[in-house]
Amino acid sequence: MSSAPAAFGIETRALNLWYGDFQALRDVSLRIRPQLITSLIGPSGCGKSTLLRCFNRVNERYGYVRTTGAIEVLGQNIYAPEVSLVALRKAVGMVFQRPNPLPISVYENVVFGLRVHADRKQLTRAVLDEAVETALGEVGLWADLKDRLHARATSLQLEQQQKLCIARLLPLKPSVILMDEPCSALDTAGTRAVEELMFVLKQRFTILIVTHNMSQARRVSDECVFMLLGEVVEHTRTEQLFLTPHDTRTADYVEGRYG
Numbered sequence: 650m651s652s653a654p655a656a657f658g659i660e661t662r663a664l665n666l667w668y669g670d671f672q673a674l675r676d677v678s679l680r681i682r683p684q685l686i687t688s689l690i691g692p693s694g695c696g697k698s699t700l701l702r703c704f705n706r707v708n709e710r711y712g713y714v715r716t717t718g719a720i721e722v723l724g725q726n727i728y729a730p731e732v733s734l735v736a737l738r739k740a741v742g743m744v745f746q747r748p749n750p751l752p753i754s755v756y757e758n759v760v761f762g763l764r765v766h767a768d769r770k771q772l773t774r775a776v777l778d779e780a781v782e783t784a785l786g787e788v789g790l791w792a793d794l795k796d797r798l799h800a801r802a803t804s805l806q807l808e809q810q811q812k813l814c815i816a817r818l819l820p821l822k823p824s825v826i827l828m829d830e831p832c833s834a835l836d837t838a839g840t841r842a843v844e845e846l847m848f849v850l851k852q853r854f855t856i857l858i859v860t861h862n863m864s865q866a867r868r869v870s871d872e873c874v875f876m877l878l879g880e881v882v883e884h885t886r887t888e889q890l891f892l893t894p895h896d897t898r899t900a901d902y903v904e905g906r907y908g
């Protein structure tokens with residue numbers, strides 16, 4: 650993926666997606682700005698996760714998925730023949746609902762992506778050590794884990810596991826981080842900790858988060874996208890979407906009248 654400056658972190662035009670005969674996304678045209686947090690909100694089944702998964706082309710693992718329209722990440726068409734899935738997934742990292750560190754050490758989790766993507770000859774012990782210290786430092790885990798780098802990642806607290814899942818994206822220098830309900834397995838303290846981390850990370854990335862939690866969308870996001878039945882109903886500044894939405898369907902949703 651090229652790193653040329655682009656006005657939008659993600660842009661879609663007339664994006665449609667079908668699971669077999671069922672159309673899950675309808676004519677989605679969106680511009681997601683970099684250095685912001687954008688939340689995708691809407692009732693269950695409206696297509697939030699499907700849309701998120703378009704941006705790293707994960708939906709394609711199902712043979713019965715068909716997509717039309719355009720998707721650009723940092724100005725580059727992600728379906729262009731010269732874009733490999735490996736390069737795309739390096740540029741577009743993803744964090745899931747349940748923390749999913751690999752059942753290996755903390756250290757090996759952080760360098761896993763480098764071992765897959767980077768030239769082996771360049772991966773000296775010093776390079777790997779530095780990558781681990783930097784990535785764990787960026788997510789605020791270094792002080793807690795520097796003496797436990799060889800502990801099994803799955804033995805950490807859930808909050809630490811989720812931060813580790815974010816840390817392991819960073820050595821690959823992504824431009825976009827997708828988060829699908831990243832706090833739904835965490836308690837209040839863990840949720841706050843991950844939200845604070847998102848504020849730090851947004852200075853460098855395009856962050857797109859799916860959340861069911863309206864308070865969280867209000868707390869963390871600069872912009873919100875409200876979806877209904879596979880369509881984008883409204884995309885605007887968070888404050889506006891919650892206080893003075895344009896569309897009555899948005900107002901009904903944020904006021905809790907359905908969904």
Ligand SMILES: Nc1ncnc2c1ncn2[C@@H]1O[C@H](COP(=O)(O)OP(=O)(O)OP(=O)(O)O)[C@@H](O)[C@H]1O
Nearest residue numbers: 668671673691692693694695696697698699700711
């Ligand atoms: N792999 C799949 N195969 C077939 N249909 C699917 C698949 N994944 C999702 N769908 C359908 O596509 C629609 C959108 O689902 P999606 O999970 O994207 O919605 P969502 O807004 O993220 O929902 P939730 O908030 O419940 O996670 C739903 O009707 C769902 O049943």
